[in-house]
Amino acid sequence: MMTRDQFVRQISQEQAALRRFLTALCCGNSTTADDMAQDTLLKAYMQLSQYDERKRFASWLMKIAYHVFIDDRRKLKSHAEEPITSAKFIQDAQQTDNTFRYQALYLALESLSEKVRITMLLHYMQGYQVKEIAEITDATESAVKKQLSRGREELKKRLKDE
Numbered sequence: 001m002m003t004r005d006q007f008v009r010q011i012s013q014e015q016a017a018l019r020r021f022l023t024a025l026c027c028g029n030s031t032t033a034d035d036m037a038q039d040t041l042l043k044a045y046m047q048l049s050q051y052d053e054r055k056r057f058a059s060w061l062m063k064i065a066y067h068v069f070i071d072d073r074r075k076l077k078s079h080a081e082e083p084i085t086s087a088k089f090i091q092d093a094q095q096t097d098n099t100f101r102y103q104a105l106y107l108a109l110e111s112l113s114e115k116v117r118i119t120m121l122l123h124y125m126q127g128y129q130v131k132e133i134a135e136i137t138d139a140t141e142s143a144v145k146k147q148l149s150r151g152r153e154e155l156k157k158r159l160k161d162e
Contacts, residue, residue, distance in 0.1 A: 002048055010057045011041060017058065017126060018065055024121050025069050028106040036072060040065040062126065063136040066118060073114060108158045112151055115139075119147040120155070 002010070018040060022033035044051075044064050051060055109117050118137060122128045130148075134141045 002051060002053065007045060007048060011044075011061075014058050014061055015041075018061060021062065021121055021126055022065055022069065024106075024109060024125060025118060027110045028102060032072070036065065036068050039068045043068065056132070058126075059128070059132050059136060062122065062128070066136055069118070070114075104159075108155050111158050112154055116147045116151040116154070119144055120151040123148055 019033060019037050022036045023030050026033045040061065044061055047064070051057070112120065119133055122133045122136060128136070130141050130144045133144045
């Protein structure tokens, strides 16, 4: 079983990738992404005994992040729909440049369904293979391939129209 110190070392290596993934999933809403990252890290620590050391730690962590994201979306839907355009809110002057730098990407990502967006981000942003994405998202490899294909077509069309 992984020790607390090993966990801290692993988290320090994966934290930037986790935050980048969640920020993109949240279409640039870094506040929500930070909250989800914190929830993910807490859940990972609490579920550390369930980690299979034969598998990649990063994949296990992304699976937890994926479930945190899905749970958060379910909570939002049960209370009231929060428009994804709220992700464009700029929180302070220092974030302005970074927010605008990725605005076109976030706008294109928000046009994708959540499943397709998650699949595209895990593959293209995080570098996961189809098999790993299937494990993280509890989908079949065939479904992941279809989501990647659909996502490429939708993004190509979206970016061509702009």
